[in-house]
Amino acid sequence: MTEMTKLDPKALLADVTEFLWLEADMLDRKAYGDWLDLWLTEGLYILPIGDGEDYENQLNLCYDDDKMRRNRIDRFNRGFSISSAPAADTVRTVSRIVIDSAEGDLIKLRAAEHLIEDKFGRQRIWAADLQYTLRVTGDGFKIERKIAKLLNSDGMLNSFSYLF
């Protein structure tokens, strides 16, 4: 894959698009075990608040390392969390994918995510700017960092029983 990415930007875009769509499908189907496998152990999953980028030293909606990611998924799955039993259903699209850089085995890209949730007979709509740092491995792409910045991240939100 590494060789191909150097040679053919269009093929790279097709590859990362396929990856992002598979991930989006996993999240809508709540196939969280598969989703965890997309990550590098040192990966960080962050939903920031506002425009600051010093995520470690600011308050975020979530700042998940491997342990917190696994705890979060465990909480979704075990059935003791009333907000996730059942969780809201979601349908999302990921598009407007832009590859910012592809050097060696490191790819940085951005994308748009639109998500609609449904619970209690009401629907809510969310939009997020996604930023990914992907590593090319022998086992396909792995996520090193994913930042999902909600359009109104510093505004009035609702509680989420799913992932972006």
Next chain:
Amino acid sequence: MSLDTPKFSDLDALYDVENAKVATEMYEDPTLFQEEMERIFKKTWVWVAHESEFPDKGSFKLSQVGLDPVIVVRDRKGKIHCMVNRCRHRAATVCEVKKGKTSSFQCPYHGWGYGLDGSLRAVPYPEQYGDDFDKSQHGMLKLRTESHEGMVFATFNEDAEPLVDFLGPEVCRYMTLFMKQGGGFPVKVLGEHQFSVPMNWKVQLENTTDAYHFPIVHKSFMQTLDEKTEDLFAFMEKNEGWVEDLGNGHSIMMMMPEREDLDACLDDPIEPRFEWLAEEIRKEGYSEEQVKKIVLAVGGPGFNMNLFPNVSFSLSFFRVLTPVAVDKTEIRHMALGMDGGPAIANRTRLRLHEHFQGPMGFGSPDDAEVWERVQRGTRGGEELPILVNRGIVDEEPGVMGPRGHVSSETGMRAAYQMWKRMMDKEA
């Protein structure tokens, strides 16, 4: 029911003190909601800000007093002002920046300019208002503003008692204890989580001193704690804590009495979950006493205190409620840290806050779910009361009011009695 006798005229039917029963309309009646905004939120002290949110001369934040959007600002002398965010000319908001720093507020529509104290300073082309136009009569609508322990409150009511009298001695004492989580540094707001819940504001008012829900609603949070920390949160089993009515609708839930006063815990061994943190802080050259103090501060004190009507001190954060409509309430969870304290300690506080609080925390979404379920549940069986009588059976007199079991609904009864007092037309 006739038009001239709205159902809320019968306050005893809305809240039955003796049997501690709340009528379903309390969460459902839009007319009652409007009445509450007038009689409670326009009359009493309402929390608007923490001083660290606008620390400098000219810094401001937007806030809310009931349904009224307000600006809280520090003038050039450092004095705090609070005024309704509305130009006296044609009503446009003069500020839409949530937080910032300025030397004045200027209306974007026709350019009326206001000083940091809300006084009208400049009117473009004033000639057409005539010679007798009095600028001093056209300042922004001001609220009375007073602070205690860095907490800023405002009121529309010129006749309201002084803030400290409204809070009362016990609330003031606990506020001082709560602020010890600055660990020797000033307490600073590090950020906030905001989420809206389709519920009446009183559903939230009831929750901060409700220990009964904790092991049920927050089981999935407890499951992610280590054994020692889980033990710290096992206040229902240990049965050493209490809930107490602190007067004027305020209440305290002491979950971990051993952590009432952090300064009294300085001889305790450092909790295993924070040993790594203590080591990091030691490396930065802090004395062993400071290390202990800071680590204790990171864990926070052992109580929740609810102030009527809109703010609470919840272990290690402020919870603020803003009523929006009879069935809609906005919640803010403000993360606190040590201003000038070790960055690693503040980072740890932030991660702990994210763990439980906010739209993606392991706690708040479950709270939001059950609060919404209360609002949904009240659509049926309107004639059934909501029970807040738990723990009446073994209440004893406390310092200011009754004190009950840690899972007692004493705090809710305190809040509803204050609600009733304020809603009473004759009072």
